[in-house]
Amino acid sequence: MTELPQTATARPLLLVDDDATFLRVLSRAMSSRGFEVVTASNFDEARALARRHQPRWCVLDLKLGEENGLRLIPELHNLVPDLRILLLTGYASIATAVEAIKRGAHDYLAKPVDADAVARALLDEDSVPEAQDLPDAPEQPLALRRLEWEHIQRVLTECDGNISETARRLGMHRRTLQRKLSKHPVRERPLQDEG
Secondary structure, three states: OOOOOHHHHHOOEEEEOOOHHHHHHHHHHHHHOOOOEEEEOOHHHHHHHHHHHOOOEEEEEOEEOOEEHHHHHHHHHHHOOOOEEEEEEOOOOHHHHHHHHHHOOOEEEEOOOOHHHHHHHHHOOOOOOOHHHOOOOOOOOOOHHHHHHHHHHHHHHHOOOOHHHHHHHHOOOHHHHHHHHHOOOOOOOOOOOOO
8 A cells, every 4th residue: 555645634635536436436445545535526516626625636537427627637737736636537548648748637547447556646756757758659550440549539639528529520420429439449459478
């Protein structure tokens, strides 16, 4: 278990996720690790709690209903300039990771994630990646479906999560885009050792 600094209780951890079960479980797990936790399930609650509590850390989900968590990062930094933001997502992509860091997130983890990994990411002051430090592309070529997923995510990010505008830019029907987004990204198969 990650050791919490003595000063951690002075300012809380803000958890922002629209999945009530995940929020409750993570809140309990982070509380048991010594964090004082406040929770929000949408943008308005997150802004209000950030103003009121001036949290030291924030764990923010990328997808908050129809909203894109990336849009909330600069707003939270305006309210709490030294806030460390960890972005969580079930739809990990290189484009999203780069955009999250550019907008001010300090780290980025793909779900599912355990509380120890969250605590380590929040407390590791040395792990502040720069956007240019993130990989532009993996060493192995990506599968065509994965490339399509990455491209959709990049355009979606450029459109601040606006599905209609993303579909227009991609030249596809809105329902087709929604169907593609509802599927989990293509997982890369690990390379087999050639012996």
